[in-house]
Amino acid sequence: MSTEPAESGTESLLEAKDLELWRGERRLFSQLSLSLGTGELLHITGANGCGKTSLLRVLCGLTLPETGEVSWRGQRVMRNRADYHAEMAYIGHRESLKGELSARENLSFDLQLRHALSPEDIDQALDRVGLARARDVMARGLSAGQKRRVSLARALASRARLWVLDEPYTNLDVPGRDFVDQMMSAHLATNGLVLLVAHQSHGVTGGRIRQLELA
Amino acid sequence: MEVPGLGQAFALQVGRDMRLAFRHLGQLANPLMFFIMVTTLFPLALNPSPQLLEAIAPGVVWVAALLASLLASESLFRQDVDDGTMEQLALSPQPLALMLLAKTAAHWLMTGLPLVLVSPIVAYGLFLPQEAVPVTMGALALATPILSLIGGMMAALTVGLRRGGGLLSLLILPIAMPVLIFGARATDLAMTGLESVGAIYLLAALLLLAMSLSPFAMAAAMRISLD
Numbered sequence A: 001m002s003t004e005p006a007e008s009g010t011e012s013l014l015e016a017k018d019l020e021l022w023r024g025e026r027r028l029f030s031q032l033s034l035s036l037g038t039g040e041l042l043h044i045t046g047a048n049g050c051g052k053t054s055l056l057r058v059l060c061g062l063t064l065p066e067t068g069e070v071s072w073r074g075q076r077v078m079r080n081r082a083d084y085h086a087e088m089a090y091i092g093h094r095e096s097l098k099g100e101l102s103a104r105e106n107l108s109f110d111l112q113l114r115h116a117l118s119p120e121d122i123d124q125a126l127d128r129v130g131l132a133r134a135r136d137v138m139a140r141g142l143s144a145g146q147k148r149r150v151s152l153a154r155a156l157a158s159r160a161r162l163w164v165l166d167e168p169y170t171n172l173d174v175p176g177r178d179f180v181d182q183m184m185s186a187h188l189a190t191n192g193l194v195l196l197v198a199h200q201s202h203g204v205t206g207g208r209i210r211q212l213e214l215a
Numbered sequence B: 001m002e003v004p005g006l007g008q009a010f011a012l013q014v015g016r017d018m019r020l021a022f023r024h025l026g027q028l029a030n031p032l033m034f035f036i037m038v039t040t041l042f043p044l045a046l047n048p049s050p051q052l053l054e055a056i057a058p059g060v061v062w063v064a065a066l067l068a069s070l071l072a073s074e075s076l077f078r079q080d081v082d083d084g085t086m087e088q089l090a091l092s093p094q095p096l097a098l099m100l101l102a103k104t105a106a107h108w109l110m111t112g113l114p115l116v117l118v119s120p121i122v123a124y125g126l127f128l129p130q131e132a133v134p135v136t137m138g139a140l141a142l143a144t145p146i147l148s149l150i151g152g153m154m155a156a157l158t159v160g161l162r163r164g165g166g167l168l169s170l171l172i173l174p175i176a177m178p179v180l181i182f183g184a185r186a187t188d189l190a191m192t193g194l195e196s197v198g199a200i201y202l203l204a205a206l207l208l209l210a211m212s213l214s215p216f217a218m219a220a221a222m223r224i225s226l227d
Helices: A052-060 A081-086 A103-112 A119-128 A144-157 A176-190 B006-023 B026-044 B050-073 B079-085 B085-090 B096-125 B130-158 B165-191 B199-226
Strands: A012-023 A026-037 A040-045 A066-073 A088-091 A164-165 A193-197 A207-213
Touching: A012 A052, A012 A119, A012 A193, A026 A040, A026 A193, A040 A052, A040 A176, A052 A088, A052 A164, A052 A193, A052 B079, A066 A144, A081 A088, A088 A144, A088 B130, A103 A119, A103 A144, A103 B006, A144 A176, A164 A176, A176 A193, B006 B096, B026 B050, B026 B096, B050 B096, B050 B130, B050 B165, B079 B085, B085 B096, B085 B199, B096 B130, B096 B199, B130 B165, B165 B199
Parallel strands: A040 A193, A040 A207, A088 A164, A164 A193
Antiparallel strands: A012 A026, A012 A066
């Protein structure tokens, strides 16, 4: 199971070699290699429970695979977490928001750990995802779709090169889904990288799109 | 890209946790209420003669403080892991050890420091001689952060388990024993008018040890729990 290496011309930033992961008695994947270069999107698909999220967590450096290694700019991720994570934004299937903090407070904390930013940067990101009026609402008062939009704003404002998105379309309405597609297309156009796990097909245009089906 | 410095990240984390804690104060008051209740129940249940209370005061104060910290440590990382913010923290460019140390520091400010501050009142209720009060406060000020750090280490280890509560106390209590022994000893020595500085120094040494080593243990344990 492997995807063809990046075509010549684009440098490959994220590389994974011979990954193998077991969960309990079950082998989720083995000998999985992939690489992702600038302006590329890798769409990971597969049936429920086949290990898509686990693969993403391995690629993020959250889960240690049984064998194999993940590297970013030629350096092993496990040895250089800080460098890798400074360039990566992750949207998991949980929203990672504190219910007792407003959308703005949540983002301001998460983003200030990454880089210096002004309050306008956050407002701008929240405006872009359509939450201009809900900026100061406590996160627990937001709807599931609005929470997802806050997560999207976090990725947008993170200035990360690599976006790791686990089912970003969940809970979003039709304009919201279109927005995610646009957001990814724009990110690819500025030489960003996207790792996408989604059941449905995406509407990303431009960039180089590849697909990996997990069995 | 310029990643903010460690001091700034530490301050951000402490600030956020304090803000969250102030938004639900009720939960915060639990360990403090526990501490006050246990120490006031003893005089009610026992023969309230000053001699008896004075004799048991060091033990009661220290056991109550230990149990109150134990009670508090369960909630240290639970919520963050449940709502996924811990995942984002583990994926931030800041070292996880530092961020967890900051979380523990904020936790101590909200649960440990109040114990230190009310201890003179509690000591008064137990007829603890006045000359032992400053020493007890000092010893508690050193001991409660140690207990928070030990609690943090064990909480990080058990947070991945659904029902880690019982296991948590089992893990914390044996390691917390030296703190209890030296703390109660400091109060005891001060009561009898002896030099208690030795016990205080030992507590200070334990605090330094805990501060320097536990963040790394916490981070390693948390990564395992998040796996």
